[in-house]
Amino acid sequence: MKKNLLKYTLEGIVIISILLVLVFLIFPRKKPNTYRNYEDNNQVFANIPMENSHTYSQEFISKIANIESIIIKFSTYNKVNIDSILEINIFAKDELIENFEINAKEILDNKDYIINTNNLKNVKDEVIKIEISYKNYNNKDCVAFWVSNEYDDFQLTNNTDKENKKMIINYVGLKNDYTFIWYLLMILFGALALLCLTKEGKEDDSKK
């Protein structure tokens, strides 16, 4: 009885895991790693991943009709102390919609920079692109900072790339949401492996 219970439990785990994997495969997310959608306050958080160049851009597909604001959160190791301007351009349907500038010295660690947008109406299911570039960068040393959507993903760093005089941004990103399927599959095969160790039940014994 106890062994059968164990066997049924393992079989249950296998079936649930298969179902969950199927659900995730049938309804995949289009860009799981690039945005989070907070529909309650109409804000979209965008991640800017690392690229070793002056300009950093990220595209995401808007899930809401009217984006009222975009929040960019920078993480810095030290207080940014360079004479540089960050230019932020926001594109929708390949058109420049918004343009902002932030003085790099004003950037504070872990602070939300809320950019209120006026022109991002009726953008549901449209590609939104956020582009960040540096102007007037002429300092020998630089302090790296990056943009993130999650307090979770901050890492502290500083970096100097004197040769190329480039500001290197690093984003320690969200793990791809598909990781969940990975772990689900692991549970599935783990349960299957254990199922191989269960002894045959009474019915099977009588058949023998």
Place this chain on the structure above:
Amino acid sequence: MTAKNRIKNHKILFLLEIIAILCLAYVMSFIITNYRIIKDKSVGIKTIETYSFVDNTLNIQFDNATYINKIKLNYKSQNNNDWIMDVSYLDIYGTLTNKQISGTANKNIDIFSESLKLKIKNIKITFNNELADINNIHIDNNINYFSETYVFLIMLLVTIFIIFKFKNYLFQHLEWLFALIASFAGIQIIIYTPVTTGSSWDDQIHFAYVYGLVNKYNTNASIEAADCLTNTVLMFNTREEKLALKNYLNSINVKNENNPAIRKLSYNKITYIHMSLAYLVGNIFNMTFSSMFILGKLFNLLFYILICFFAIKKVPIGKLLMLTIALIPTTIFMAANYSYDPPITALILLGTAYYLYEYFKKEEKLSITNAAIIMISLVVASCPKAIYIPLLLLLLLLPKEKFESNKKCLYFKICICIIFLLMMATFLLPTVTNQMEADMRGGATSVSGQLKLILSSPISFAKVFYNNAGDLLFSRVIGEGTINFWAYLGGASTSNIYYLFLSLIILAVVADNPKMELSRKSKMVISIICLLIYCFTWGALYLTFTPVGATSINGVQGRYFIPLLYPTLILFITQKIHFERKSEKLELFISISLVLILSIMLIDCLILKMC
């Protein structure tokens, strides 16, 4: 004498022994702490009136060399202040010698205190920022009636007393011996280490993850207090500074129920859960922030001890070796701080122990419970660092006799292979698809850039790899930095304890006298697995932590290889060596040596600095 009277007498004797230990500890502690002050007839607090403070540099000149136990001053500063202290003192032969000490004065506290314990002629302290107000500079040579030394001596004497008193039981149940020694060292590390981050490797990041998992529910630990520990590294050296910072953290710990910074529990943070629980428990008991911070460390230690306890209990060969490895000073130090390395080490030890149990019980079928423990512990240990997952392949070595049928054996092993591949995919797929982010702490890093370089010049990369991973094999796997180094608190003043520890490991391997031994094939597979993990670690850090094109691989630390020590060293346990030994003498030697090693680390890295 009746049996009842005998038990009563034993109890009285035991009580007297404990009282004697307490008294002895107090006398010893008093003498050790105050000997120099009394000898130099310099008891009391002396205010320094003559000094100069120019260009952020404080200069104190003494007409005659003066014994200074601690120098203290009060200050106000807008920023954290790095300082360098140049001290001219009389050495043991009376010769004037120079010494340099450095540290950081915290902007949030107003006291600067440094333990010197030297006969000093001149002190020069240079601060990197201007201090707004500096006053009350004084020498503290007060008699210390109660110090950290007292706590240390009590715990040391009680531990040694218990080892001798209950040696018959402890040496037959090595898991209890481990728990005793680990508690002795771990609890003291928690007591003496600062109530702040900056003691252990990346502990501010680990703390941030731990705190982030629960701060939604936790109204007793505010984001302001947590930020203090996550965003700045607050170093301090003495008891006074520790107390001041503790008070500061508690004072800013305003209840904050509307905290937006909540982290989701992702899979790679699974090894933080037990530490996070401390904050929930602390909340129930309305504990202060600093108490919850300490409780988090305690929960990590308890988790480590508990898992290793069951691993040592279960393992059929190399019990003494596992005990020694589980008591590596570096691991115990990390276990008593915010770190996920000790839980990983403990879980790998547990998985290996249960695996070996099943491996040697050839006549019994593989039990579901044991198989589940092996799989879960190895997979959970690999969640934060997937690099360790090849250890799961050990299950493939189990003979088919362990299964009901050949078919089931085959299916089981196929499932294990799939789990292994899935876990490997979590870090290999992002690498090959160029989605893996490099760690910018390493400099101008780029995974794709490094990968391109490797593929374009594979022979040059092989040379770089050999020059690093090959040359540093022993230094990283079992070097002094791996065995007895306490991160930012430094190492022991002597290397002797490192060599003593190495000899203990050799003894534990040689003197095991096992009744069974791993087959040649198994030894071969285990060594390949360990080598694979070793190479993966170097490779991963070359990709993620080393600037593109660098010829040295950065960021590889010995602690990454501690989980591999036991699986590697059991390869040398053989029946061909028979070690003649008198019963329990070896266990006694090893356990006392381990207590000694941990004590020296405690004294050098913590106690001498605190009091």
